[in-house]
Amino acid sequence: MPNTPPPVPPLPADSGDPASITPRNEYTVDELARVTDTTVRNVRAYQDRGLLAPPEKRGRVGVYDDTHAxxxxxINHLLARGYTLxxxxxLIMAVDEGHxxxxxxxxxxxxxGRWSRERPKKYSLIELLQMFGDKASPSALGKAVDLGLxxxxxxSFVSGxxxxxxxxxTMAKEGIPLADLLDAVGIARPHFNAVAKALVDLVVRQLDRYDADALPPPADVPALVDAIWRVRPLAMVLVESEMNRALEEASGDYLGDRVAAIMAKKLGHPAESTTASKKKDKTKK
Incomplete structure (x- = not known):
């Protein structure tokens, strides 16, 4: 199931019928800042940017109401989610246009949104030493941090x-040097980034039918969201399938050649490499 966004405070609606308008609380700028957990400076900055309507002037006093609150x-909710002003x-312009x-x-x-359902986990240095033993050297930890692992x-340390x-x-305990494992991650990452870019393009391409500098029409957005959520897990299936195929080929080529060479030495006759036999089979075809 997709991650559900946290509840969004509704934008105030006005029916336009004076009889249907309920009385609203009124605030000075200081009171408004206090009830919305912000500052007077922020209130005025949002007004300057057009994010907040100016107050009603009553003499020299600006009066705000619940629509401003x-x-x-x-705005506070969206800032907490990581949006910039x-x-x-x-977003507010889009809402004003009917979205x-x-x-x-x-x-x-x-x-x-995140493609993984894993939750980040915090580890103490002692826990990492218990997991990796003496292989969790300062240099290895530094490299893991540099790679974003x-x-x-x-x-403490946090793993995503x-x-x-x-x-x-587990691989380190099986004898694979941790430095080599981290090197392998560094070598493979640009290739994963390229694969990810290609797959994300497939998802985002759902937007190509619309103008590049405009949101889809409001009526199209719910169906588009559903389509993207359906495509995302299918993209992960493609990644896993292709990765399995690539691992089978790579292990067959490298490990097969190594085992064949050992067996040939034991049996006393030359061994043909897996790679060479594959090329010969292709030539026959």
Whole structure:
């Protein structure tokens, strides 16, 4: 199941019927800042950027109401999700043009949300030493941090993929030098990045039918979000299938040649490499 975005504070709606409008609370700028957990400076900065409507002027006093409070809570919510003020400005403009904010955030999550369901996990240095033994040297830990496999958090480390970390620990215990394993990750990463780019392009290509500088029409967004969530796991199936094929070929070529050479030496006659026999079979065809 896709990750569900956290609830979004609704934008205030006004029916336009004076009889249907409920009385609203009114605030000075200081009161508004206090009830929305922000600062007066932020309130005025959001007004300057057009994110917040100006207050009603009553003499020399600016009077704000619940619509301003609701908008400020929305801005705080989006900032907490990692949006910049420029992003928020674009979103609010889209809402003003008829888009539903929840649908827009659902589209953003479908495209940019995490592909893994793993939760990051914190490890103490002692726990890493228990997992990797004396192979968890300062240089190895430093390289793992450089590769992004671990992040330093004070005296602890955080792994974004505890499963991958456990797999690395098992391989290290089986005798594979940790430095070589980290080198292999560094060598393979550009290739994985290229594969990921190709697959993400497949997902994002769902947007190609629309103008590059505009959001899809509001009516199309829910179906588009559903389509992207259906494509994402299929992309992962392709990755796993191709990786299995590549590993089978690589292990057959390299490990097969090594075993064949050992057996030939024991039996006293030359062995033909797996790679050479494959080429000969292709020539016969």
């Amino acid at each position: 609701s908008r400020l809570k929305l 420029a992003n928020i400005q674009d 539903d904010l929840r649908s827009i955030l659902g589209l953003e999550t479908a495209i940019g 671990l992040e330093r958090h004070g005296l 993929s505890p499963t991958a970390l456990a797999a690395g620990a």
